[in-house]
Amino acid sequence: MIEVRNAQKRYGRHTAVKDISFSVGKGEVVGFLGPNGAGKTTTLRMLTGYLPPSSGTISIAGYDIFSQSVDARKHIGYMPENVPLYDDMRVREYLRYRAALKGLKGSMLRTYVNEAMDLCALQHVRRKMIKTLSKGYRQRVGLADALVAKPDLLILDEPTNGLDPNQIRQIRSLIKRLGEKHTILISTHILSEVEMICDHVIIVDEGIVKASGKPDELVATMRAAGKVTVELKAEVDEVKEAIEGLDKVKKVIVEEPDCDWNKFSVLVESGTDARSRIAKLTMAKGWPMRTLYRHQATLEDIFVEMTRKD
Numbered sequence: 001m002i003e004v005r006n007a008q009k010r011y012g013r014h015t016a017v018k019d020i021s022f023s024v025g026k027g028e029v030v031g032f033l034g035p036n037g038a039g040k041t042t043t044l045r046m047l048t049g050y051l052p053p054s055s056g057t058i059s060i061a062g063y064d065i066f067s068q069s070v071d072a073r074k075h076i077g078y079m080p081e082n083v084p085l086y087d088d089m090r091v092r093e094y095l096r097y098r099a100a101l102k103g104l105k106g107s108m109l110r111t112y113v114n115e116a117m118d119l120c121a122l123q124h125v126r127r128k129m130i131k132t133l134s135k136g137y138r139q140r141v142g143l144a145d146a147l148v149a150k151p152d153l154l155i156l157d158e159p160t161n162g163l164d165p166n167q168i169r170q171i172r173s174l175i176k177r178l179g180e181k182h183t184i185l186i187s188t189h190i191l192s193e194v195e196m197i198c199d200h201v202i203i204v205d206e207g208i209v210k211a212s213g214k215p216d217e218l219v220a221t222m223r224a225a226g227k228v229t230v231e232l233k234a235e236v237d238e239v240k241e242a243i244e245g246l247d248k249v250k251k252v253i254v255e256e257p258d259c260d261w262n263k264f265s266v267l268v269e270s271g272t273d274a275r276s277r278i279a280k281l282t283m284a285k286g287w288p289m290r291t292l293y294r295h296q297a298t299l300e301d302i303f304v305e306m307t308r309k310d
């Protein structure tokens, strides 16, 4: 459904997207993650045909987004980050206007607008002026606009941005339902959102793809390169030196002590579990120990690991 090959975007001297390639299959729900300024919005705007790439190719449903833009755009419903709405229009009036711009007419236009309003729970505000709507409802109008012409691909740029937790849940469950029938590319900062909604995740930073895969696969890779936490009573430097001397231990980080218990994070090589060797060492040394556990990596750990600057 989406094929991006070596897309690059420069704004004058600044390169916002260095070299991005990825593909999204039909029916997939893909999370597009990255810190501020990573190039997410720029990439989404290139995908939707609003910005030409400086180099590289992008095709949607087999159509090149620039040379076959009309055909490509028929497949896309786009919800930009700050949904631009006409404040002085009423909800239904606005959606009918947008549907007409997308080529819908007559009874089909009315039916499609009605269905989009049903899906986004907008019927009870259909006669309200857009300027009187809360942020959550404005987002729903933006989503209804994106899906009114029944495109098979939805591109959503931070759809839950600025919403309160209840509104976030509502929009999230709506996106989940939409994912049953549409291919979705969703840019977000909210990692739990990705874990809940997406089949696949792409992490971008500094204009390139840093990681890509199923959320649980990424987490499994990270888990293999795990971290162990140890709390014991012994002299800090001695513990650090002894654990760092163990096979396959990469580094020992001294954490804030908890009362008189010293705490250490032990970073170990991929595929190893240092717990039994640490336990043997502490017993041999006679150090009292109260904690020894291996961390379960989360998508947040992956995100931080892939995008940290230190």
Ligand SMILES: Nc1ncnc2c1ncn2[C@@H]1O[C@H](COP(=O)(O)OP(=O)(O)OP(=O)(O)O)[C@@H](O)[C@H]1O
Pocket: 011, 014, 015, 016, 034, 035, 036, 037, 038, 039, 040, 041, 042, 043
């Ligand atoms: N029109 C523009 N002119 C010049 N530079 C721009 C323009 N738009 C974006 N940039 C720069 O390009 C880089 C990528 O921006 P982009 O908005 O794509 O990032 P983002 O990942 O969407 O960030 P955020 O999560 O903050 O929305 C940033 O350094 C930004 O300052």
